Amino acid sequence: AQSVTQLGSHVSVSEGALVLLRCNYSSSVPPYLFWYVQYPNQGLQLLLKYTTGATLVKGINGFEAEFKKSETSFHLTKPSAHMSDAAEYFCAVQEDSSYKLIFGSGTRLLVRP
Amino acid sequence: NAGVTQTPKFRVLKTGQSMTLLCAQDMNHEYMYWYRQDPGMGLRLIHYSVGEGTTAKGEVPDGYNVSRLKKQNFLLGLESAAPSQTSVYFCASRMTGANSPLHFGNGTRLTVT
Numbered sequence: 001a002q003s004v005t006q007l008g009s010h011v012s013v014s015e016g017a018l019v020l021l022r023c024n025y026s027s028s029v030p031p032y033l034f035w036y037v038q039y040p041n042q043g044l045q046l047l048l049k050y051t052t053g054a055t056l057v058k059g060i061n062g063f064e065a066e067f068k069k070s071e072t073s074f075h076l077t078k079p080s081a082h083m084s085d086a087a088e089y090f091c092a093v094q095e096d097s098s099y100k101l102i103f104g105s106g107t108r109l110l111v112r113p
Numbered sequence: 114n115a116g117v118t119q120t121p122k123f124r125v126l127k128t129g130q131s132m133t134l135l136c137a138q139d140m141n142h143e144y145m146y147w148y149r150q151d152p153g154m155g156l157r158l159i160h161y162s163v164g165e166g167t168t169a170k171g172e173v174p175d176g177y178n179v180s181r182l183k184k185q186n187f188l189l190g191l192e193s194a195a196p197s198q199t200s201v202y203f204c205a206s207r208m209t210g211a212n213s214p215l216h217f218g219n220g221t222r223l224t225v226t
Binding site: 009032034036041042043044045046049051090094095097098099100101102103104105106 | 117144146148153154155156157158161163169171203205211212214215217218219220
């Protein structure tokens with residue numbers, strides 16, 4: 001069965017610092033992987049996705065994520081945090097044979113001035 | 114382009130009352146989903162539909178029913194609301210193909226007293 005683990009329910013960084021949000025998954029087959037962002041009182045928006053091909057995926061707002069099959073990880077990074085990046089971030093996994101997207105429990109990113 | 118629209122945005126129910134949440138999408142998506150979001154638990158799948166007239170159970174289906182009479186609409190019903198159903202409910206839709214991302218509505222905040 002698929003599962004997604006996001007390490008750290010809250011991550012706090014200073015403005016301009018590196019952002020690293022961790023995601024590990026368990027899947028019996030190579031999955032499709034997604035990161036979504038949720039701003040207050042809104043639904044989730046797609047940040048980026050990995051399907052096949054290049055393992056480093058670039059998304060919106062300067063975020064990127066690297067798929068590492070050997071580590072079953074899909075960590076999200078951004079070189080320099082901005083105040084507007086404060087939000088909750090969700091990692092999600094889907095197997096090709098499944099209709100269902102499974103979400104991690106989320107990581108709330110706080111950006112200090 | 115409205116995308117995914119959920120109504121109502123907020124609702125307060127007393128224990129034992131019933132209600133229906135409506136989700137409408139204008140993107141001609143085949144697949145539609147209902148999730149609930151609770152603090153620290155991420156998004157959990159309640160029910161989903163892979164086409165008009167079809168529905169299936171997700172992770173937490175108990176206490177909920179759904180219907181998909183028209184392709185663009187997906188209704189979530191609570192027959193006898195319980196305080197444990199206090200949550201934020203999100204509807205989402207996507208195209209067929211496992212690498213197609215979900216498009217989310219802005220959520221319905223439900224409180225059951």
